[in-house]
Amino acid sequence: MSDRPALTIRLAAPRGFCAGVDRAIQIVEEALKKWGAPVYVRHEIVHNAHVVSRLEAMGAVFVEELDECPTDRPVIFSAHGVPKSVPAEAASRQMIYVDATCPLVSKVHVEAERHSTEGREIVLIGHAGHPEVIGTMGQLPNGAITLIETVDDAERFVPKDPNNLAFVTQTTLSVDDTADIVAVLQSRFPAMSAPHKEDICYATTNRQDAVKVLAPGADLVLVIGARTSSNSVRLVEVALRAGAARAELIASAENIDWSWFDGVSTLGLTAGASAPEDLVQGVIDACRARFDVTMDSVETAKETVTFKLPRVLVD
Incomplete structure (x- = not known):
């Protein structure tokens, strides 16, 4: 005993x-196999120091901005997604780049663009400063998306046209907290368009x-x-x-x-x-x-x- x-x-x-993280890590590993070291990665590929350290040991170099990368080496964009300006800059510098954005984050980007094309004002529920939020807001011109972080924000939000609104969300939020924010928005703006399938992954x-x-x-x-x-x-x-x-x-x-x-x-x-x-x-x-x-x-x-x-x- x-x-x-x-x-x-x-x-x-x-x-x-999750599948998006698995894919992002595989992308770095396969890029190292294909092009050899070093391969540059803009922002932590996923938010985990152990994963980052292992990939660094294999030859990945992590940077925060594209201008830290030489133009003659491949660069990978993290699973969180990037503003449109980032691949545009990589293309203008004639860099090889691979986008490891999680497909479920890309889905949110596509939704935001569709709503914008159809003339709707867009609300993004998420956390200010998170790379995914920066990436999603960067799919459209400044001011096209309003960030809402809390129920209080939802109660105070004043849209241009309450009948022409849509919301999208960060993929990694609390399901319950987000439901509370959405409930406030939908009670205030019943005509607001919601995602076809929930954005939280x-x-x-x-x-x-x-x-x-x-x-x-x-x-x-x-x-x-x-x-x-x-x-x-x-x-x-x-x-x-x-x-x-x-x-x-x-x-x-x-x-x-x-x-x-x-x-x-x-x-x-x-x-x-x-x-x-x-x-x-x-x-x-x-x-x-x-x-x-x-x-x-x-x-x-x-x-x-x-x-x-x-x-x-x-x-």
């Missing part, structure tokens, strides 16, 4: 990498749904992900709202403060959409070293989505 305290780990499924929704199931009764929920990862930060909020006694965001097992485990017998564990599975295993191993662990899988959906790589890397 073990003299270590008992710990039940409720492991969320789905968790970790399947992976964000699925990871939040799993946390809603594992959080009630959990003494502590650990979410593996980066502070810059919107979907990971949302998982912490969802866990607390769903009834977890405590929830913490960690980059890896190394960031665990073991004092959090005082009095903890049930741990909920998940990972944001840009966190690799080996980090999850690292947390489980660290717990096994200290506790008599029982695993309990909480599966709320099966994910089968995959996205094709850009043709330039396949041909």
